[in-house]
Amino acid sequence: MLIFCPHCGMRPSEEFTPKGLAEAPRPALGGDDRPEDDAWQDYLHTRTNKAGQTNEYFHHSLGCRRWIVVHRNTLTHEVTGSTMASEFWQNQQQAQDWEAGQ
Amino acid sequence: MSARLPQPNRLDHGGIINRDRPVTFTFDRRVYQGFEGDSLASALLANGVKLFGRSFKYHRPRGILGAGPEEPNALVEVDRGPADRDPNHRATMLEIYEGLETFSQNHIGPLNMDLMEVNDLFSRFLPAGFYYKTFFFGGLQAWYRLYEPIIRRAAGLGRPPLAADPHHYDKIYTHADTLVVGGGIAGLTTALSLAKAGQSVVVCEERDRMGGSALWQGETFNGETGAAYIAHMCREIEAAGGRLLPRTTVFGVYDAGTFGAVERCHDHLTKADRAPHTARMKYHRIQAKAVVYATGAIERSVGFNGNDRPGVMLASAGHTFLGKYGVRVGERVSLFTTHDGGYGTAAAFSAAGAEVTVLDARTDAADVSIDGVRVIKGVYAGQAHGRMGVRRVDYDGASSGSLDADALLVAGGWNPAVHLTSHTTDRRQSKPVYDAELLAFVPPELVDQEAAAGSVTGAMSTADCLATAQAAGKKLGGKKIELPTVDQALPVSKPMEMWAVPGAGDAAFLDMQNDATVKDVKLAAQEGFKSVEHMKRYTTLGMATDQGKTANVTGLALLAAATGRDIAQVGTTTFRPPYTPIPIGVLAGHHRQRDYAPFRYSPVHAWAEDNGATFMEAGLWMRPAYYTAPGDKDWLDSAVRETRATRGSLGITDVSTLGKIDIQGPDAAEFLNRLYTNGWKTLPVGKARYGLMLREDGLVFDDGTTSRLGENHYYMTTTTAHAAAVMTHMEFMHQSAWPDLAVAFASVTDQWGALALAGPNARACLAKLFPEVDVSNDGLPFMGVIETQWQGYTARLFRISFSGELAYEVAVPADIFDAFWQAALQAGAEWKITPYGLEALNIMRIEKGHVTGAELDGRVSMDDVGLGKMVSSKKDFVGRAMSEREAFSDPDRAKMVGLVAAKPGDKIIGGGIVFDSAEGPFDYTTMLGYVTSVAQYSPLKDRAIALAFIKNAADWHGKTLYVVSHVHGKSIMEVRAESPHFYDPNNEKVMA
C-alpha cells in the first residue's frame, strides 16, 4: 500500500505507523469535560468506525516523523487525501468534509 | 561428458531442449538422463516413468496431470542433506541439472508398493468430512493420544527440513510504469506496445523462459516458429528498455499497485554455476502504476472413474511435453475432448507417430479428418484401467467400447487464470464473472490502471489473443504494433458442457492431491454444505498445494448441478495469494535470525565486551548486565560485588541508552507542563527535575529527569525502553493537539554518550575529571546541572542519582565517549572504580525503591507507585482527565510495597503471588498482590528484597506475608512488608 505524506510524497506504507481513527479532537486543556463525557470517550475509546471513508492517524515514523491524517476507504483501502495532523483539526471545514464522506 | 543413456520416449527432433547437453540426475536413487531444458517431469516421462507419487488421503498411485504450476500429483523432494531438504517440488516446474537428486514422497515402502495404499481399500469409509463424524468416542484423551497421532503421521506430504536454511534470499524493491504478468505471446505483445511508448515495463514469467503456449503449440508467426518469434520479441522489448524476468512468479496483488513476485535464481543450477554471494531467490516487491494480467488459461479435466491413473493427463500437458520437450507420452493415445482444441493435440501426436483415437463427447462435432487419427463421436471416457499406468480406456455414450491405450489425454476445456485479478476484489466490487457461453470464469471489469490480455480474457484463438493484447496496450497508453500472421493455427471452439461423465463417482477425481471426488461434492450438497465455500471446506477440494487450479471450477459446476443452481449463482471460492506456493524464507529476505532486527550499541560496547560484560537485550539495545571479574562465582556474585564497590567507594555505569530529547522554544516549559504531571515553570536554569508522564488513559507512561539548560532550552531523559514511544507521543501531542505551541524538539539519544559515577567517592572522581569546575555540594548541588567542556567538547554534568548514592551523570558527545569513559576509569582508579551493569543497578534501585519497567507495566497509576504527590493541582496535563475515573480511587487497588525475605538465603520469586497466610487457600480471591522486582541479595539487608504491589499496602508495613509461586513447584516464602524505600529513605546520601 502507498500512503501520501504531504511533505514526502507517495511512500510505502511500512514507513508509517498507524494509530487509529481520528474522529474527534482532543478536548481542550483545562476544560470541564468529565472523563465519562462524550468528548473524552470519543477522543479515546468510542468510534463510529465507518465502513467507507474514514480519517486515520498515521505517523511517518520512518520518514519525516510528521503525524498525518489520512483519508482512506476502509472497504477498498483507497487513499484519497492526507493532511498534516497539525492542520487537520485547525481546518474544521476539511475535517467536516471528510467526515461527510467527500 | 557422461555416457548417453537411452530415453525411450524422446523423439529425435522437436522441442526446445538442447540435445547436445545430456544431464544426468536421479529419482528415487535411480540414475536417469535428460537434456538441458528439461523439467524433471519431461525428463522422467522421456525415460518412460509414469509413477511419480501418491495422493494425500488414499495413497493412490499418481503420475503427471499437467505440465506446469497446476500439477497436483507429481510432488518430489529435492534432497541436498537434512538442512537443505526441499519437499513438495512440482516435478513439472523443477528444471533438471547435472547431479540433481530427487525423491518421491509420502509412502511407506517403495513408491510402487506403498503400504499406505490400504487407505484406498477403505476409501468408501473415508468420504469427505469423515473425521468430523468419528474419533471422539473415548473422549478427549482418546482423540489426543490415540486417533490424532495416527492421523498426523499419515497426513502431510514431504518431509520437513530440520535445520536452518543455508541459502540467502534478497528482497528487491522493483519499480515500473507497468507490470506485465505472464510472458506468453499476449503478455509480450502488450509489453512491446508499452515499451515502445516509452514506458518502463517489467514482464514476469513463472516458467523457465518467456513464450508460454507459443513454445509448444506448433503455430508459426510470420513464418517463424513460436520459439523464434518469441526470442525476437524479447530482443525488441529489451531494446526498448523493458525488463524480462523469467522464473518469476507474481504471487499476489496488493494495494495501490503493489505486487509480490518471487524470482528463482539458483534452483536450476548446479552449485558451481551459482554466482557467489548471490541469493537463491529474490522477492521483488513491485510498485507499478499499471498492470497487465496476461496469465493465460489452465486446462481442466473431466470427472470420470480412473481419471487419476498415471498416464491420464491434460491434453495441453501431453502437447507441451511433445512440443516443448520432444517427449511423446504414449504410443497408443486416447484423447477425450469436449471441444475442437483436442484435435490440434491429436494431430500433433499423430504427426509424431502415435496411434491416436479421439473420443469426442459431442455427437454434433464437425467432421475433422487428420491422418492416422480415429474419431469416435458422442462418447466419453467412462473408466480408465491400469493401476500403475493406463492400459485400457472404456468409453461410453453414443457407443461404447474399450481401447488399448498407454496414454489418455483429456481436453475438458479451459479456465482462464483469473487468480490475480481477484486478489483485491473489493477494489472492483466483483469477483470473476461466469461466462455461460465460454463455460468459464473470466476476469471482472478491471479498474483503470489494469488490463487483461490473451487467453485469460477468455479469448481462444491465438489471433484473438493477440487482438486482446493490442487492446490492453491501447488501454494503458501503448503504441500500436504490427501483429504477426499466425499460420498452422490450432483449431478452437467452445467446449460442450460436461463436467463429469454419467456414472462418475467414487473414483472420479477432481482434486487429485486431496482425493476429492465427484461423489464427495454430491455428498457435501446432500449434507447441506451448499455454499461453494462450505463445499470447499467440507471436501477440501482446492485446498491442496495446487489450490485447485485444475479442479475448482469443475467442483463448483458439479455443486451447482447437485443443488439446482446456475454456476454463476454458485460462484467461485476466494482466490488468495500466493498464486503458487513460495518458500517462506524468501519473504523473510535478509531479516532472519541474527539479522532479524538491528542491534543498537552504546559507544562503549566494544569496551564492555573486552572487559567481561555479559549483555542483556533492552529493546534493540544490548546493555551490560554484569561484568565477570576473576573469582566471581556467578552473575549474582558479580552483581553484589559491583553493588558493594559502588556503595562502598565508586562505581561507574553506562547510561548512554537512555532516551534523550532536546527541547527548545519559548513554549518549552508550557509543553513540559502539559506532558508531565508536575509543574515545570518554576524550574531554574541549571536545574533538573524528576518528571512523571501519564498516557492519555491516566496510567503511568514513563519517568525521567528533565534539565533546564537555558531560558528556552530543556534536555529530557526517558527510560531506555520507552525512548521511541515518548518521542512519538510528544510529536503526536504537539502536532495533533497543540500545533501552535512554539516549541521544537529532537531526539539526541545517539548524540550523547553518558555515564554515571556513583558512590561516596563520586565527587572526588568528578573533580579530577573536571578540575576547573566547582563540583562541591554548593557548586553542583543535588539536581544541579552544569554545562562545561572536556578536552574541547561539550560536557554536561548532572547531579542525579538512580542508585541512591551520591551520584553524577556526565554526558559527552558519543564520538569521544569511549575516550571519556577511559579517562573516568583512570581518574577513578585510586578509588578502585568498578564498572557495574544492570543487575547491580537493579539491586541498588530496588534498595532505593525506584521503579522501572517491571513496575511501570502500563497498568499502574501514579498512586499505585507512590508518586501521586507528583501532581500539580494547578494545571491540566496529559492523562489527568482519565485518571479521575472512579477505578483510580478504588480502595482495592494494589499499591507498591517493599518485601524483605524472612531469612538470609531465602529466595523471593519474581512474579510470585503475595498472600497473608502460608496455609492457603491460595486462589484469586485470597491473593493480595504480586512481586514485580527482586534483588536476590541486598547487601543492605543481607538477604533478598523485592518490590511488590498489594492491596492496602500501607496497612501491611511491618507485617509478615508469604510469596507463593505455583510455577516454581509451589514455593512458599515468608517475607516482611515495609516501605519500598529501604535505603537512605531521607535522601541524605544523594544530597551529601
Place this chain on the structure above:
Amino acid sequence: MSDRYGFWRLLREGLRGHTGWGPAWRDPEPKAEYDVIIIGGGGHGLATAYYLAKVHGITNVAVLEKGYLGGGNVGRNTTIVRSNYLHTGNELFYEKSLQLWEGLSGDLDYNVMFSPRSIINCFHTDGQRDAEARRGNQMILHGADAVLLDKEGVRREAPLIDVDNPRFPIYGGLMQKRAGTARHDAVAWGFARGADKRGVDLIQNCEVTGIDVEDGRVTGVQTSRGPIKAKKIGMAVAGNTSRVGALAGLRLPIESHVLQAFVSEGIKPMLHNVITFGAGHFYISQSDKGGLVFGASLDGYNTYAQRGNLPLIEHVMEAGVSFVPAMSKVRLLRSWGGVMDMSPDGSPIIDKTPIEGLYLNAGWCYGGFKATPGSGWCFSHLIADKPTHHIAQMRLDRFKTGRVIDELGAGAQHNLH
C-alpha cells in the same frame, strides 16, 4: 435410526454408499417472529443459540447470517485455544471456556478436533520471565494450569525452535499444557448442527440491515430477507460490530482491523506444540493436515477488507524464520485476513446495551476463537436473564469507569492490543 455420528454409523453408511446422511442443518425460511434473534452465524452466534436451546430450553431462536455459516473469523483463524490470561476479568471466563472445549466433541456429537497439544509463550529476558511467572501463577489461582519452562525445557518441547537465537535468545517459556488447537470449521458446523437439531433456525444469506427500536427497546430487525420480530436480540458479529451497532444508533468502543493468517503446504510433523515468539509477536502450530498455521500482529490500519498487505507479511516471515529457522524452505500455501473487532483494552465485552433487549458480544480482538464455547455459554445466560460471574468484568461501561482489563498494558489504542 438416530442421526448421531460415530464409527458404526460411518461403517454402515460406507457400506450403503453414504446415502443415509441427512443435512447437517436445515435451510429454513425465516419465521415472522422469534423469541430471540442472534445476529451473526459465526462461532459465538451459533454457540449462543446452541446453549440457549440446550441449557435454557429457549428454542424459538433464529441465527441470522449475512453470508455462509462460519464464514467469518471463526472460519479463518489460527485456531489457538488457551486460557492463559493474567487478569481475573479474563481468566475466569477463558478457563470456563477451556473446560467447555475439553468436552465439546462429545457434547456436540461432532469431532471438533480439540487437541490439547499445549502452548508455549517464549520469553527473552529476566524481566519477561518474571512477568510470565506472575501470569502462570495467576492462572493457577484461577484454576488453570501453567508450567514455567527454562531454556532447555523449551528446547526439549520444541526442538526446531532456535532457542539460541543470536538476536533474541530464548530464556524459557510459559507453557499451558491443556491449551492447543481445534478444527475451526468443525467448531462452527458442530454448534450449527447442534443448534439446528434443537430447533434453532439457522438462516444464511440473511443480512441484518436495520434494528427496530421503539421506546428504547428492540422489537425486531430488518433483513435482506424481510423483517423479523423479536424482543431479544443478541449481536455477535465480530468485525462488523460497529456497523450493526449503528443500526440501533449505538456508537461503540470498537475499531475494525485486519489480522492476516498463513498456512504452509502440508509436510510431515515438524512442530508438536503451539509456540509463540515474544520478540516478533509470532505464533505457529501445525495442523492435523500437516500445514504450518501461523500469524503475528495486525496490519495496524482500520479496514473492513479481509485481506492485508506485504509489509506485515514480510514481518511475519522474518519472525517465523528467526524463530523456527527450518521453516524457511517450507512453502507458503495461502494467506488471508479476517476483520477484528478491536476494543481499547484488548478484552471483550459481553453486556447489555442501553437499549433494552439488545445484547452485545464483541471486542474479541484476535482472541475470540478460544472463547467460542465460553462466549456462547455466558451470552446465552445473559440473554436468558441469568448472567454468570465469568463475565462480571466484561462490561461496556468500563472505559468510563476505568475498570479496564488490559492484558498487555498497552493503553487505550485499539490497534496495540
Place this chain on the structure above:
Amino acid sequence: MSPVLKNPLGAKWTAGRHGKAEGGPGVLASHTAGLTIVEVAALPGQAQAMRAALKAAFGMDLGAGSPAEGAENAVCTGPGQYLLTGHDVATVKAAVGDLALAVDQSSGRVRLTISGPAIAALLAKTCPLDLATWPVGAAHASHFLHIACTYFRRGDAEFDLYVGRSFAQSVGKWLLDASAEFGLEIA
C-alpha cells in the same frame, strides 16, 4: 591532545575489498569521520523565516522547503527540518535564533557515502524508493533495511546516507552483506 574519535561502524568495517573479489568494485563506500552535523527544526510557522536566516548566514538556498530543494550540506529531513553539515551548533544557533531548534548531531548521525556502478542494484535491496523519480540534489527520509535513514542524492550514482550512530554497526554489516555480490570497496 584531542581524544580519539571512535569508529561507530564496528570492527567489520575495514578499508579494502569485501565480497565478490573479481573485477572492479560494484560499490564504493566511505565514512566521513569528524563531520560536523547540526540538526535544525523550525518552530511552528517559522520554517520560511528559518530558511531565510540560513540563507543570510550561510548562503544556503533551500527554496520553499521541499525535500528536493536541499543541498549537499543542508539535507531536508522533514518540513522545516534539516541536517546541516560543516557548521558548528553555536554558529547555527546564532543564525536561526528563536526561529528554530538547533542541536549538535555530529556524534548522533553517521554519514556514509556510497557510489559505484552497482548502486542502483544495491539500493533496490535496501531502500524502498524509486531512483527514477529522484533527482540529483534531492533528499529523502526513509529507511535502510528498516533502519531510519536519510538519503541525499549527490550524483547519478552517488548517495549520502545519514543514520543514527547506535545503528551504524548494523547498517555497516548489512551494507557489507547487501553489496557482497557486487564487490564493495571501503575507502
